[in-house]
Amino acid sequence: MKTTSLLQLLSSDEKKSVRKETMPSFIKPMLAKLTDNKPFNNKEWIFERKLDGERCFIYKKGDSIILKSRNNKILNRSYPEIVNALEKLSLPNCILDGEIVAMKKGVTSFSLLQKRFGTDLSSKIITEKMHIYYYVFDMLYCENYLITHLPLLTRKILLKTVIPR
Numbered sequence: 001m002k003t004t005s006l007l008q009l010l011s012s013d014e015k016k017s018v019r020k021e022t023m024p025s026f027i028k029p030m031l032a033k034l035t036d037n038k039p040f041n042n043k044e045w046i047f048e049r050k051l052d053g054e055r056c057f058i059y060k061k062g063d064s065i066i067l068k069s070r071n072n073k074i075l076n077r078s079y080p081e082i083v084n085a086l087e088k089l090s091l092p093n094c095i096l097d098g099e100i101v102a103m104k105k106g107v108t109s110f111s112l113l114q115k116r117f118g119t120d121l122s123s124k125i126i127t128e129k130m131h132i133y134y135y136v137f138d139m140l141y142c143e144n145y146l147i148t149h150l151p152l153l154t155r156k157i158l159l160k161t162v163i164p165r
Contacts, residue, residue, distance in 0.1 A: 053100050097136070098134050
Protein backbone atom coordinates (compact mmCIF):
# COMPACT_ATOMS: atom_id res chain seq x y z
CA MET A 1 0.00 0.00 0.00
CA LYS A 2 1.39 3.39 -0.92
CA THR A 3 1.28 6.31 1.48
CA THR A 4 -0.72 8.33 -1.03
CA SER A 5 -3.44 5.67 -1.13
CA LEU A 6 -3.64 5.80 2.69
CA LEU A 7 -4.12 9.55 2.56
CA GLN A 8 -6.64 9.28 -0.28
CA LEU A 9 -8.92 7.25 1.99
CA LEU A 10 -9.07 9.99 4.62
CA SER A 11 -11.45 12.92 4.79
CA SER A 12 -9.93 16.38 4.37
CA ASP A 13 -10.09 16.98 8.16
CA GLU A 14 -8.46 13.60 8.83
CA LYS A 15 -5.71 14.36 6.31
CA LYS A 16 -4.92 17.56 8.19
CA SER A 17 -4.66 15.66 11.48
CA VAL A 18 -2.07 13.07 10.41
CA ARG A 19 1.66 13.64 10.34
CA LYS A 20 4.61 11.40 9.70
CA GLU A 21 6.13 9.78 12.79
CA THR A 22 8.73 7.15 13.51
CA MET A 23 7.16 3.80 14.31
CA PRO A 24 6.87 3.50 18.10
CA SER A 25 8.48 0.43 19.66
CA PHE A 26 5.39 -0.11 21.81
CA ILE A 27 1.90 1.35 22.11
CA LYS A 28 0.13 0.83 25.41
CA PRO A 29 -3.12 -0.94 24.55
CA MET A 30 -6.59 0.16 25.42
CA LEU A 31 -8.05 -2.56 27.64
CA ALA A 32 -11.60 -3.66 28.32
CA LYS A 33 -13.18 -2.23 31.43
CA LEU A 34 -15.73 -4.00 33.62
CA THR A 35 -18.83 -1.90 34.26
CA ASP A 36 -22.26 -2.33 35.78
CA ASN A 37 -23.93 -1.22 32.55
CA LYS A 38 -26.79 -3.31 31.28
CA PRO A 39 -26.67 -4.58 27.66
CA PHE A 40 -27.92 -2.03 25.14
CA ASN A 41 -28.14 -1.26 21.44
CA ASN A 42 -27.02 2.08 20.06
CA LYS A 43 -26.21 2.95 16.45
CA GLU A 44 -23.44 5.27 17.73
CA TRP A 45 -21.54 2.27 19.17
CA ILE A 46 -19.57 -0.54 17.55
CA PHE A 47 -20.18 -3.96 19.03
CA GLU A 48 -17.64 -6.69 18.34
CA ARG A 49 -17.41 -10.31 19.34
CA LYS A 50 -15.36 -11.00 22.48
CA LEU A 51 -12.61 -13.46 21.62
CA ASP A 52 -11.13 -15.58 24.39
CA GLY A 53 -7.44 -15.52 23.48
CA GLU A 54 -4.19 -13.61 23.85
CA ARG A 55 -3.99 -9.96 22.83
CA CYS A 56 -1.26 -9.53 20.24
CA PHE A 57 0.20 -6.56 18.42
CA ILE A 58 1.96 -7.09 15.11
CA TYR A 59 4.87 -4.74 14.42
CA LYS A 60 5.79 -5.04 10.74
CA LYS A 61 8.79 -2.96 9.66
CA GLY A 62 10.63 -3.83 6.46
CA ASP A 63 11.16 -7.60 6.50
CA SER A 64 10.85 -7.77 10.29
CA ILE A 65 7.68 -9.03 11.96
CA ILE A 66 7.47 -8.91 15.74
CA LEU A 67 4.50 -10.20 17.72
CA LYS A 68 4.11 -8.47 21.10
CA SER A 69 1.83 -9.09 24.04
CA ARG A 70 -0.14 -6.33 25.72
CA ASN A 71 2.72 -6.31 28.27
CA ASN A 72 5.36 -5.78 25.55
CA LYS A 73 6.66 -9.38 25.60
CA ILE A 74 7.80 -10.86 22.30
CA LEU A 75 5.59 -13.79 21.23
CA ASN A 76 7.27 -14.89 17.97
CA ARG A 77 8.56 -18.19 19.38
CA SER A 78 5.16 -19.15 20.76
CA TYR A 79 3.33 -18.53 17.47
CA PRO A 80 5.71 -19.20 14.56
CA GLU A 81 2.84 -20.04 12.21
CA ILE A 82 1.43 -16.53 12.65
CA VAL A 83 4.84 -15.03 11.81
CA ASN A 84 5.16 -17.33 8.76
CA ALA A 85 1.70 -16.39 7.49
CA LEU A 86 2.40 -12.67 7.88
CA GLU A 87 5.72 -12.99 6.06
CA LYS A 88 3.79 -14.21 3.00
CA LEU A 89 1.63 -11.07 2.88
CA SER A 90 2.82 -7.86 1.30
CA LEU A 91 2.00 -5.66 4.27
CA PRO A 92 3.20 -2.09 4.56
CA ASN A 93 5.07 -1.00 7.66
CA CYS A 94 2.31 -1.09 10.25
CA ILE A 95 1.18 -1.91 13.76
CA LEU A 96 -1.86 -4.16 13.96
CA ASP A 97 -3.92 -4.91 17.05
CA GLY A 98 -5.67 -8.24 17.40
CA GLU A 99 -6.20 -11.45 19.29
CA ILE A 100 -4.57 -14.86 18.90
CA VAL A 101 -7.03 -17.66 19.54
CA ALA A 102 -7.20 -21.43 19.48
CA MET A 103 -10.44 -23.02 18.34
CA LYS A 104 -12.17 -26.06 19.75
CA LYS A 105 -15.25 -27.10 17.78
CA GLY A 106 -15.60 -23.59 16.32
CA VAL A 107 -15.39 -21.81 19.68
CA THR A 108 -12.39 -19.95 21.04
CA SER A 109 -10.70 -21.87 23.86
CA PHE A 110 -8.42 -19.98 26.22
CA SER A 111 -7.47 -23.15 28.09
CA LEU A 112 -6.33 -24.76 24.84
CA LEU A 113 -4.34 -21.65 23.89
CA GLN A 114 -2.62 -21.58 27.30
CA LYS A 115 -0.65 -24.66 26.25
CA ARG A 116 1.20 -22.37 23.82
CA PHE A 117 2.19 -19.69 26.33
CA GLY A 118 5.97 -19.42 26.58
CA THR A 119 6.61 -22.30 24.19
CA ASP A 120 8.83 -22.40 21.14
CA LEU A 121 9.04 -24.39 17.92
CA SER A 122 11.12 -27.15 19.56
CA SER A 123 8.44 -27.77 22.18
CA LYS A 124 6.42 -30.98 21.94
CA ILE A 125 3.28 -28.94 22.55
CA ILE A 126 3.80 -27.17 19.24
CA THR A 127 3.78 -30.48 17.40
CA GLU A 128 0.27 -31.22 18.67
CA LYS A 129 -2.42 -30.45 16.12
CA MET A 130 -3.73 -27.09 17.32
CA HIS A 131 -5.13 -24.52 14.92
CA ILE A 132 -4.14 -20.97 15.85
CA TYR A 133 -5.78 -17.89 14.35
CA TYR A 134 -4.99 -14.19 14.49
CA TYR A 135 -8.02 -11.88 14.39
CA VAL A 136 -7.04 -8.32 13.52
CA PHE A 137 -9.47 -5.70 14.76
CA ASP A 138 -7.52 -2.44 14.56
CA MET A 139 -4.58 -0.72 12.90
CA LEU A 140 -2.62 1.77 14.99
CA TYR A 141 0.19 2.79 12.63
CA CYS A 142 0.58 2.61 8.87
CA GLU A 143 3.28 3.73 6.45
CA ASN A 144 4.94 6.28 8.73
CA TYR A 145 1.68 7.60 10.19
CA LEU A 146 0.49 7.07 13.76
CA ILE A 147 -3.28 6.86 13.31
CA THR A 148 -4.55 6.12 16.82
CA HIS A 149 -6.27 9.52 17.01
CA LEU A 150 -8.40 8.81 13.93
CA PRO A 151 -11.95 7.47 14.46
CA LEU A 152 -12.16 3.69 14.83
CA LEU A 153 -14.37 3.37 11.77
CA THR A 154 -11.74 5.20 9.69
CA ARG A 155 -9.00 2.88 11.00
CA LYS A 156 -11.13 -0.14 10.15
CA ILE A 157 -11.52 1.13 6.57
CA LEU A 158 -7.75 1.57 6.34
CA LEU A 159 -7.26 -1.90 7.83
CA LYS A 160 -9.48 -3.46 5.16
CA THR A 161 -7.29 -1.94 2.45
CA VAL A 162 -4.11 -3.36 4.03
CA ILE A 163 -5.18 -6.88 5.06
CA PRO A 164 -6.40 -9.23 2.35
CA ARG A 165 -9.45 -11.31 3.25
